[in-house]
Amino acid sequence: MKIMMGGNMQNIMRQAQKMQKQMKADQEKLEAQTFTGSAPDDMVKATFTGDHKMTDLVVNPDAIDPDDPDMLADMVLAAVNDAMTQIDTATDSTMGKYSRGLGM
Template identity: 85%
Template sequence: MMGGNMQSLMRQAQKMQKQMKVDQEKLNAQTFTGKAPDDLVTATFTGEHKMTDLVVNPAAIDPDDPDMLADMVLAAVNDAMSQIDEATQATMGKYSRGMGL
């Protein structure tokens, strides 16, 4: 009797593994755009945390205050990273919850 249950469990695990891969691929294909205050800087990333675009509004460029621009780039990047983390948790979190991790 035990063998049948084990086979069933293995099939369920394989099915879940396939679904995880599909969900991860969908997440990786999404784009996330982080924005600094007033949209002076926007940074676009894939779900794999790869930057694909960075747009700096000329109004953000003050030659006398380069730190301000750096802060805006950081804000935009961190905003995008937060979005990716939230989407990853929403998409992939169900798998770790099901395993008691």
């Protein structure tokens, strides 16, 4: 195993700091994005930021059936889960590049 000395270690540290800054910038950009999940037929829409905070919930009045509250609950769950899947996909795409090849 070759031991790194002096300048090589400084270069590695600079590269690590650069990567850390880029990771932070990418994370902040991701958190600033919005993701809107939808239930079937867009009866319910749930909007979240990239850091999983709900910012809006829109329910189509046609989705409100006083005799079937479970249907509305199912539509809310579907919209929320759709948005969470979008966030996870974007996070994996954006942040996953930092862990590829690191054995993580």
